[in-house]
Amino acid sequence: MITTKGLTKVYESRGRQVTALDGVDLHVREGEVFGVIGQSGAGKSSLIRCVNLLERPTSGTVTVDGTDLTALAGRGHRAGKELRRARSRIGMVFQHFNLLSSRTVQDNVELPLEILGVSGAERARRALELLDLVGLADKARAYPGQLSGGQKQRVGIARALAGNPKVLLSDEATSALDPETTRSILQLLRDLNRQLGLTVLLITHEMDVVKTVCDSAALMRKGRVVESGTVAGLLATPGSELAGELFPVSGHATGPDRTVVDVTFHGEAATQPVISQLARTYNIGISILGAAMDTVGGRQIGRMRIELPGRYDENVVPVGFLREQGLQVAVVDPDAPAPATRADAPTATTDGPGTADGPGTTGSPAPTATPLAEETAK
Template sequence: MITTKGLTKVYRSRGRDVVALDDVDLHVRQGEVFGVVGTSGAGKSTLIRCVNLLERPTAGTVTVDGVELTALAGSEQRAGRELREARRRIGMVFQHFNLLSSRTVQQNVELPLEIIGLDRHDRRRKAAELLDLVGLADKARSYPSQLSGGQKQRVGIARALAGDPKVLLSDEATSALDPETTRSVLKLLRELNQQLGLTVLLITHEMDVIKSVCDSAALMRGGKVVETGQLTDLLADGRSQIARDLFPLGDFGTGREDRTVLEITFQGDAPAQPFVSQLARTYQIDINILGAAAETIAGRLVGRMRVELPGSHTDNVVPIGYLRQQGLQVDVLDLSNGAAA
């Protein structure tokens, strides 16, 4: 649904070039919630603004729903019309709501419909439907100043849906909200994704957002995508930084040569199996649990556990094989650098 190839954005600042995006390739599948996570300055917001061409890329292509938007970004009048039409299929939710204080909630939602020339009766009907969809039917005549932060963001979401988009872009839409309100807004985005078949691309600096709502994710650093994939695949990869950030497990272990530290990833039915106690009984070994975490991600129960076994890696080949036979992802940590061996 969304594909970028070689996407590059360079700004000129104080006589020097600043690279905000550096050869970014990204693919978001139809109907999924895709999260882009990274620290401030990683290039996340520039990326999402290039997807709908609010920022013109310096190089590369952007394709949304089969239409290459960058090919429509020329100066010709026809290309401009086609680009505007393509943008109507892309909704945008902003961090700071961007509501007009002089308009009521309903009038804010009607604004994009007014711009495209829809008559008053149809505007009101459509706005009422959208406010009901986001749970604000009773706030239609209120003004933004009378709303909470979460309610303002729901108005922003309703407005973004006014053009019946196939894609919804969310630029840090929950970063200004408290945790409880954040959860309710993320739940709404997931419901809209499922009910309307929306493809959602969201930008965030919070791993909890990725954990709670996303099907796939990408990690950005310094304008580059350094890791991307479906969450279930990333969590099964012992080298994944996203997986480590989602499930921080603390210290790696004692660092002694006569110990083996394992990272065990389990998904689906595996968490219901008492594999640690079974392993201890079967091989009569003492197991030290260093850390564990489990969450429901993309509708599946997923978790990670770090354990320490007595003896070297060679001594533990059979117990490691036993764990893998149970359908578990098992990685042996190199204690010198904390990475999977």
């Protein structure tokens, strides 16, 4: 649904060039919620603004729903008729709502339709329908100053949907909201994604947003995408930076001749007493250095860092046992040779709780990642 190829954006600042995007390749599939995360200055805001050509890319292409928007941009600063028509199929939700204080809630939602020349009766019908969809049917005649932050963002979402878009862009839509309101807005976005078949591309600095609502994600650094894929796939990839941020576990070897490994549990394996089975089967003492577990996209996922006695070459069989149970295992000990990872690990899901031996209760829950500084578009 959204594809960027070689996307580059260079800004001129005080006589020097600043590269915000450096050859970004991204693919967002139709109907998924895709999150882009990274530190301040990584290029997230520039990326999302280039997707709908609010910012004109320096080079590269942006294709949305089969239409090459960069080919429609032309050379002028003003958007041509064809580009405006293509943009009407892309809704955008802003961090600070951007509502007109002098207009009622209904009038704010009607604004895009008014610009498109839709008749008054049809505008009113569509606006009231959307306000009901976002749970604000009783606020149609209120003004933005009379609403809470969460209600304002719901109006912003309704306005973004006015043109019946296929794609919804979210530019830090929850960063100005309290945690409870953030959860309600994320749930609304997920509901809209499912009910309307919307493809959602969102940027965020909050790992919990990725955990809660995203099907896929990309990690950006210095204008480049350094990692991308489905959230479940990234969590199952040894060495994944994004997986480490989503489920941070720590711990170091307690002494020489010890093997430290990270184990990822998901699906049915998350409810099985695998670690205790390993200890009983091979009569070895296992130390749990850290563990984290959470629900991602409705799937139970956990990570655990354990220590096995002896060097890696003495633990090849126990590590193989873990892999046979459908777990992903990555050797943490830098002196140990890192074996190949199973590519065919099962991805079954379960709603059941963790067992006394699984990551749900053997360690503390995953700590909330410290929010990264807010990134603003240059």
